[in-house]
Amino acid sequence: MAQFEEVSQKSKLHPKPEGLTLQYGTAGFRTHAKHLDHIMFRMGLLATLRSKKTKSTIGVMVTASHNPEEDNGVKLIDPMGEMVTAMWEGYATQLANVEQDSLLKELKDIIEKEDINMSEPASVYVGKDTRLMNYYGLVTTPQLHYMVCCCNTHGCYGSPTIEGYYQKLSQAFFLLTQNALNRTDDQKRLLVDGANGIGALKMREMEPFLRSEMQVVLSNDGSSGKLNHMCGADYVKVQQKAPQGMNMGVGERCCSFDGDADRIVYYYTDSKGCFHLLDGDKIATLISTYLKELLIQAGLNLQIAVVQTAYANGSSTRYLEDVMKVTVCCTKTGVKHLHHAAQEYDIGVYFEANGHGTVLFSRAAQKQIQELVKDPNSNDERKRAVKLLESTINLINQTVGDAISDMLVIEAVLAIRGMSAQDWDAIYTDLPNRQLKVTVSDRRVIDTTDAERRAVSPEGLQDTIDSLVKKYKSARSFVRPSGTEDVVRVYAEADTQESADSLAHEVSLAVYRLAGGIGDEPKPLH
Numbered sequence: 001m002a003q004f005e006e007v008s009q010k011s012k013l014h015p016k017p018e019g020l021t022l023q024y025g026t027a028g029f030r031t032h033a034k035h036l037d038h039i040m041f042r043m044g045l046l047a048t049l050r051s052k053k054t055k056s057t058i059g060v061m062v063t064a065s066h067n068p069e070e071d072n073g074v075k076l077i078d079p080m081g082e083m084v085t086a087m088w089e090g091y092a093t094q095l096a097n098v099e100q101d102s103l104l105k106e107l108k109d110i111i112e113k114e115d116i117n118m119s120e121p122a123s124v125y126v127g128k129d130t131r132l133m134n135y136y137g138l139v140t141t142p143q144l145h146y147m148v149c150c151c152n153t154h155g156c157y158g159s160p161t162i163e164g165y166y167q168k169l170s171q172a173f174f175l176l177t178q179n180a181l182n183r184t185d186d187q188k189r190l191l192v193d194g195a196n197g198i199g200a201l202k203m204r205e206m207e208p209f210l211r212s213e214m215q216v217v218l219s220n221d222g223s224s225g226k227l228n229h230m231c232g233a234d235y236v237k238v239q240q241k242a243p244q245g246m247n248m249g250v251g252e253r254c255c256s257f258d259g260d261a262d263r264i265v266y267y268y269t270d271s272k273g274c275f276h277l278l279d280g281d282k283i284a285t286l287i288s289t290y291l292k293e294l295l296i297q298a299g300l301n302l303q304i305a306v307v308q309t310a311y312a313n314g315s316s317t318r319y320l321e322d323v324m325k326v327t328v329c330c331t332k333t334g335v336k337h338l339h340h341a342a343q344e345y346d347i348g349v350y351f352e353a354n355g356h357g358t359v360l361f362s363r364a365a366q367k368q369i370q371e372l373v374k375d376p377n378s379n380d381e382r383k384r385a386v387k388l389l390e391s392t393i394n395l396i397n398q399t400v401g402d403a404i405s406d407m408l409v410i411e412a413v414l415a416i417r418g419m420s421a422q423d424w425d426a427i428y429t430d431l432p433n434r435q436l437k438v439t440v441s442d443r444r445v446i447d448t449t450d451a452e453r454r455a456v457s458p459e460g461l462q463d464t465i466d467s468l469v470k471k472y473k474s475a476r477s478f479v480r481p482s483g484t485e486d487v488v489r490v491y492a493e494a495d496t497q498e499s500a501d502s503l504a505h506e507v508s509l510a511v512y513r514l515a516g517g518i519g520d521e522p523k524p525l526h
């Protein structure tokens with residue numbers, strides 16, 4: 001009773017603005033920071049309930065990832081470092097939107113529905129990125145996921161400190177790069193764009209742990225520029241150009257983190273000054289090809305699959321299925337969907353095209369690999385392959401996509417295989433593509449099916465898209481309502497950039513006309 005009385009008193013200090021409704025979206029609550037005070041308070045309450053319910057430590061990450069500096073957000077992290085369940089996302093939305101005088105009733109409803117024992121102790125880890133300009137307890141989103149998982153597995157996953165994270169990753173990285181002979185300083189050099197965010201600070205902090213095995217040249221380190229402004233993974237992916245403030249030499253390997261360092265994309269410019277993007281699809285291809293080769297060398301019969309979304313470039317899907325003979329599956333947009341699908345395989349490699357992803361190894365697969373490491377009868381080639389697999393598992397943050405961990409995996413794979421950024425890029429050629437946004441009065445009129453690749457409403461939209469696609473070669477297009485912005489996203493790809501642009505424009509017009517477009521009609525790109 002006293003607990004509820006206290007909640008009731010304190011909630012008055014964090015009133016909900018009248019008429020404001022917010023949704024626990026693709027990655028938690030995310031909006032202008034001035035609307036979030038009551039949300040932060042209420043999510044604190046919900047995290048405590050989730051902790052009591054699971055009898056585990058729960059994470060609360062305060063971040064708005066790649067959004068502009070004035071936005072903020074919050075999301076909950078479940079015991080194994082994964083996103084909170086759909087059921088609890090629902091509770092989060094309800095709790096966020098009840099009026100002040102119904103808050104206690106809503107809390108009591110959740111407690112009753114979930115049969116929560118309120119005398120259980122609660123444990124919550126809170127992390128935040130650099131948005132609050134308060135340099136205490138700052139972590140990247142994936143570092144918090146890692147620590148929550150370590151805490152709940154009693155150290156099996158690693159030690160639940162930032163130092164433990166750096167140690168685990170750097171050790172695994174050393175073991176892998178030992179297999180890359182004669183690495184030159186040039187090969188160890190990587191230009192990193194920190195998006196003026198937390199990733200830059202954490203990269204600096206990690207540098208001493210990596211000793212001379214990597215030569216990081218950090219730009220957009222937060223010392224002067226604005227968070228995510230003209231820099232960061234989202235800017236580079238969507239604009240298909242280099243961030244500001246980076247001094248790129250011809251052919252030099254470069255990468256960009258996003259604002260909370262859970263995404264990464266690579267790129268370089270060639271001798272003609274042409275920009276080449278190595279996005280999430282290229283990353284998934286590089287890593288899955290490397291793992292598949294190791295499995296063959298180790299004589300392990302484990303099923304490996306790549307999980308993508310509708311935004312995956314058609315060339316990547318074709319290469320993985322037809323050349324690599326890897327199982328490919330497609331889910332809805334949003335990491336939680338990909339993560340879930342990847343759990344179905346021995347090894348599930350998942351990446352969104354924008355560079356958010358990781359690799360999951362099933363418990364059985366990890367056990368087989370660990371046992372084989374100890375097997376005295378295996379020959380040298382086999383031994384080398386299983387040891388590489390073991391260290392790769394240790395280098396990967398399996399709880400969530402992690403820019404720092406993904407970067408080290410990519411650097412290790414390129415080093416072991418003696419590949420440059422150009423070699424990696426040449427594995428397959430991306431189909432030219434274009435992403436556009438259309439504003440409509442209510443984006444919920446668009447309903448999709450088949451992992452968001454087909455629209456079932458409004459009537460006639462899919463038929464129109466189908467007939468437009470037929471006009472172009474190697475073309476594909478789909479539309480879906482965004483889960484993080486009030487827009488409809490349009491994607492198109494085709495054999496040339498002109499065709500992709502023109503198809504994207506024609507489909508945007510169809511959305512504008514059939515789904516209640518507002519403002520000016522979409523204009524052609526050229």
Ligand SMILES: CC(=O)N[C@H]1[C@@H](OP(=O)(O)O)O[C@H](CO)[C@@H](O)[C@@H]1O
Nearest residue numbers: 026027334335352354482483484485
């Ligand atoms: C096309 C695209 O990049 N969509 C992004 C974006 O989701 P939308 O639902 O498309 O707004 O934000 C999500 C959360 O960060 C991320 O998971 C997703 O990949």
Ligand SMILES: [Mg+2]
Nearest residue numbers: 065258260262
């Ligand atoms: Mg992010």
